[in-house]
Amino acid sequence: MRVLVTGGSGYLGREILQRHPGAVGTVHRSEGDLRLDVRDATAVARVIAAVGPACVIHTAYARDGAGAWETNVEGARNVATAAAAAGARLVHMSTDVVFGGDAGRPYVESDLPDPVTDYGRSKAAAEAAVLGAHPGAAVVRTSLIYGGEAPSPIERAAMDAVDGTLEMAFFTDEIRCPVDVAELAEAILELACLDFSGPLHVAGTDAVSRYELAQLVAAATGRDPRLVRGESSRTSGKTRPLDCRLACGLARSVLATRVRGVREVLQGPSRETAQAPSALV
Numbered sequence: 001m002r003v004l005v006t007g008g009s010g011y012l013g014r015e016i017l018q019r020h021p022g023a024v025g026t027v028h029r030s031e032g033d034l035r036l037d038v039r040d041a042t043a044v045a046r047v048i049a050a051v052g053p054a055c056v057i058h059t060a061y062a063r064d065g066a067g068a069w070e071t072n073v074e075g076a077r078n079v080a081t082a083a084a085a086a087g088a089r090l091v092h093m094s095t096d097v098v099f100g101g102d103a104g105r106p107y108v109e110s111d112l113p114d115p116v117t118d119y120g121r122s123k124a125a126a127e128a129a130v131l132g133a134h135p136g137a138a139v140v141r142t143s144l145i146y147g148g149e150a151p152s153p154i155e156r157a158a159m160d161a162v163d164g165t166l167e168m169a170f171f172t173d174e175i176r177c178p179v180d181v182a183e184l185a186e187a188i189l190e191l192a193c194l195d196f197s198g199p200l201h202v203a204g205t206d207a208v209s210r211y212e213l214a215q216l217v218a219a220a221t222g223r224d225p226r227l228v229r230g231e232s233s234r235t236s237g238k239t240r241p242l243d244c245r246l247a248c249g250l251a252r253s254v255l256a257t258r259v260r261g262v263r264e265v266l267q268g269p270s271r272e273t274a275q276a277p278s279a280l281v
Helices: 012-018 041-051 068-086 118-133 153-163 182-194 209-222 251-256 261-268
Strands: 005-006 055-058 090-097 138-144 199-200
Touching: 005 012, 005 041, 012 182, 041 068, 055 068, 055 182, 068 118, 090 118, 090 182, 118 138, 138 182, 153 182, 153 209, 199 251, 209 261
Parallel strands: 005 055, 055 090, 090 138, 138 199
Antiparallel strands: none
16 A cells, blocks of 8 residues: 655654565655645645555644644645545544533544644544545544654653753643653554544553653663652633543454553563564555
């Protein structure tokens, strides 16, 4: 299967490309042969037509800053429109923070998005734009991503905080379902081959606070987890989604890839996934 990955220089995009060597990745600001600004609809259509992928995996996004809304929403719409026109399957990456975090239970796919942050609002709008332009697309909502060859931003922050090179506390009341990047990449590549459309929750099986996640990272890297400092999210002065647990029962029924909980991954004998790199045919 010929796969095109937008955001190929990103944390998840790099992992997908490593696990499917035949895939082609686009870059925006980083060095690379296939540069693409997803906000440019003409350029997006040209690249997808030139590559001729059977599946497009859209991981490119902007967390914040100037142009974030255009990148996340209009960029996603452009990719979905071009993929549909080319007859390509689309797997679009989304996030658990499309939810407000006040349901008091894990969110299921049929729950309506009710984001409370600008980023969450842009990703919720992107989901609607994608499914409007490409009704057969799979929309993967996931959570905090960690693991891989290089530390993720939250892992790096935890290590630096314990080492004393970063002054940072981790929220004790913001609950997420962290997912190992290798297992998430495997799940996405498997989903690329399946006839599944609509939202799908793919996240780890353990619900932990950012504080507990930082403690797990500290312990897994030989540091003292007691040195991790916690605080309430209320100290941030911003409205944040507190409990964004994702119910992933549907994914377990659809996918063969096993996505483990963060405790098993970080406390186990090896951080390497048992899965071999994908060989899509």
